[in-house]
Amino acid sequence: MTNYDTPDTKIRWICFVAVCFTHTLMAQDTSDHQYTSEAIAAGGRVYVQQCALCHGPQGDTVDGINLRRGVFRTATSDDDLRQIISSGAAGGRMPAFDLREEELNGVIAYIRAGFDPSGVAVKIGDPARGKALFEGKGECANCHRVNGIGPRTAPDLSEIGLLRTPASLQMNLLDPASALLPINRPVRIVTRNEETIVGRRLNEDTYTVQVIDSRERLRSLLKTDIVTYEISESPSKQPTTLNSDEVADVIGYLLTLRGLQ
Ligand code: HEC
Ligand code: HEC
Structure with missing residues (x-):
């Protein structure tokens, strides 16, 4: 029999409840961003x-x-x-x-909803307003690059309209933690020369890992030179503070990003 009353389990249980609670709040949040x-x-x-x-x-x-x-x-x-x-x-x-x-x-x-009665129908706003929000109030352009302009610390969004559905874009904005893709997980690496590199993985194979560091430099590292390699489960960004109409506009803009044609 497991003893459920150890102080340690109690603490973990409290944390678990807190996580569930925030997630319920998040789920409620999506309701006015999409159709019923x-x-x-x-x-x-x-x-x-x-x-x-x-x-x-x-x-x-x-x-x-x-x-x-x-x-x-x-x-x-x-x-x-x-x-x-x-x-x-x-x-x-x-x-x-x-x-x-x-x-x-x-x-x-x-x-x-793609003609699917049980589907998700995300509201799609105005791309022009969305572009202005992306570059201004939404602060997206502070981290993201589009068509050659902007920093490299976050994923390049130039083709994101071809790659993701409206529902997954919305999820990334409202609840980045649950939308985080494995390759986009932030990494913290300490090398043999005692250098600490914090950044984002671009690629990884058996022997090497390529990282964009916090100063936007591309670093290619041999795994044999790495002392610690931590991959975080939490995203490096917060849920957006834009309201539901603004989020709809930003999604409208993201859907128009289909690479330079
Ligand atoms: C009598 C035939 C007819 C009916 C009925 C009809 N449509 Fe259309 N619809 C068309 C045609 C023809 C076009 C193509 C217009 C063009 O070539 O620009 C079109 C285009 C569209 C477009 C694309 C317009 C654009 O410029 O992007 C949408 C969206 C659309 N229809 C939705 C609907 C919806 C929703 C209904 C029902 C409420 C509906 N249509 C009923 C004939 C019809
Ligand atoms: C503080 C920097 C930062 C800001 C501000 C930011 N993002 Fe992000 N975004 C990231 C990072 C880093 C990722 C990679 C995943 C992660 O760490 O969450 C990401 C991931 C994404 C993705 C998913 C990319 C994929 O491959 O699916 C989209 C879409 C996105 N962001 C759009 C936006 C939009 C739109 C805004 C503005 C409302 C925004 N981001 C603001 C840093 C940021």
Whole structure:
């Protein structure tokens, strides 16, 4: 039998409860950053009645458009979608729809959830406002590099719109700890010459590790020269303090980052 009453276990138990508690708060936090599952389900019904006739059950029957996968012609943000659905498109080949606010929100939610009633539909805001927040108030550009501009201490985001889903981008902003990828874990290395290097791994194989140090220098180290090598489980950044509309705008901007074309 294990003795659960040792002081040591008690302390660990208290820590565990504290972690759970913060995580519940975080989970609640995401709620106004995305559409509810009721909205998605209601939107599915609107879609079948009003849109499927032309766009098809999978959203891919109009040339060059795939609503389920989020491929549009001109639209980027949720407001763009709102505008197109309410005003029509292509000189009337898509008619204007006079939907109630909940129906309009619902059909956008359904599109953003990838037509999956149990999916996650993250709100997508305006990329231009998002870019301004990225470079200004959001302080993202203090750490991240985009298209050759900015520091190298954090991952380069020039192609992040091709690599990540809206849901994973949102997770990184609201709860960096649970979004931390293994390769992005901060490292602290002490070498044989007693140098301490704190930074971010770019690459690692059996014999070497490449690190960007805190002064943005690329360091390639032989593992035989390393005395201690610690990989942190916690991210080197805090959850963003931007509000839900601002987060939606920043996600809108990140989705447009698809490398230099
Ligand atoms: C009568 C046929 C028709 C119906 C019904 C219809 N659409 Fe369309 N839709 C089109 C056509 C055609 C286009 C392509 C416009 C173009 O070529 O620019 C389009 C384009 C779009 C686009 C992309 C616009 C852009 O510029 O990025 C979206 C989003 C869209 N439709 C959503 C919807 C939704 C949501 C509904 C239901 C509320 C709907 N459509 C109903 C025919 C239709
Ligand atoms: C203090 C520096 C810092 C700031 C400020 C910062 N980040 Fe990060 N970000 C990082 C680091 C470091 C990582 C790598 C993972 C980690 O350590 O959390 C990261 C990871 C990311 C990722 C995930 C990259 C991937 O490969 O999936 C995205 C997306 C991102 N940040 C976007 C942003 C945005 C948008 C902002 C502004 C709202 C921001 N970051 C602000 C340091 C920062």
